[in-house]
Amino acid sequence: MHPRAAPSPATVCANRALSGWSSASSGFDKARRQRVKRQAETLLDLERAIPNIRALALLGFDRAREEVEATPEDRTARAAETEAFWDWALLELLLQSGVRIEEACELTTLDVLKRRQPEGRVYYLLHPKPSKFDRARVIPIGDGLGRVLAEMIAHVKAFYAEATRADGTPLVLRPHDCRRLFASLAARELEIQRIGSALRRPDELTDDAAAALEAIA
Numbered sequence: 112m113h114p115r116a117a118p119s120p121a122t123v124c125a126n127r128a129l130s131g132w133s134s135a136s137s138g139f140d141k142a143r144r145q146r147v148k149r150q151a152e153t154l155l156d157l158e159r160a161i162p163n164i165r166a167l168a169l170l171g172f173d174r175a176r177e178e179v180e181a182t183p184e185d186r187t188a189r190a191a192e193t194e195a196f197w198d199w200a201l202l203e204l205l206l207q208s209g210v211r212i213e214e215a216c217e218l219t220t221l222d223v224l225k226r227r228q229p230e231g232r233v234y235y236l237l238h239p240k241p242s243k244f245d246r247a248r249v250i251p252i253g254d255g256l257g258r259v260l261a262e263m264i265a266h267v268k269a270f271y272a273e274a275t276r277a278d279g280t281p282l283v284l285r286p287h288d289c290r291r292l293f294a295s296l297a298a299r300e301l302e303i304q305r306i307g308s309a310l311r312r313p314d315e316l317t318d319d320a321a322a323a324l325e326a327i328a
Contacts, residue, residue, distance in 0.1 A: 171198065217240045222240070224238050224249065237252050237256070238250075
């Protein structure tokens with residue numbers, strides 16, 4: 112045998128590896144094309160259905176609002192109206208701005224930017240907080256998006272305007288109050304967990320747990 116004939120098996124193995132890679136690459140390309148096709152079909156279906164979806168969301172909000180106007184003291188109707196409003200508002204916000212859902216949940220009034228052109232014309236921009244690739248961007252606020260944002264701000268303001276203290280006076284929520292509420296709710300949750308643990312082991316009740324159970328009994 113010629114001494115240089117030894118590398119032949121390696122060459123054959125290399126050819127087989129290249130052939131296998133080519134087959135795998137072809138499989139990946141086929142899967143990618145199928146995924147793109149499914150996405151395109153889904154998008155077309157959504158484009159056909161979205162007018163009805165938007166109309167139903169608005170109709171649900173209008174009906175819930177009429178129910179609240181007819182029975183203003185009904186808490187169930189108010190809760191249904193709030194849920195129907197946010198169903199409509201969030202749908203319209205996502206469709207008219209293109210923001211991601213996590214960006215929509217982080218929006219505040221500080222993200223609505225007011226700008227003025229050199230000739231004096233005022234326009235507004237929406238500045239969502241970056242969520243993907245950490246890229247900041249601004250979105251022009253047109254008539255439709257502007258009306259949705261205005262409705263959302265008015266709804267939130269109305270919600271806080273209706274909040275009252277136990278004595279009937281207006282309740283004002285300040286930023287630092289949220290910190291106090293966090294501490295209070297955390298302490299209450301800890302107390303509930305401690306009572307629950309005592310209930311699971313009634314033969315090991317501590318004095319504190321017994322006093323807590325006596326207070327709520």
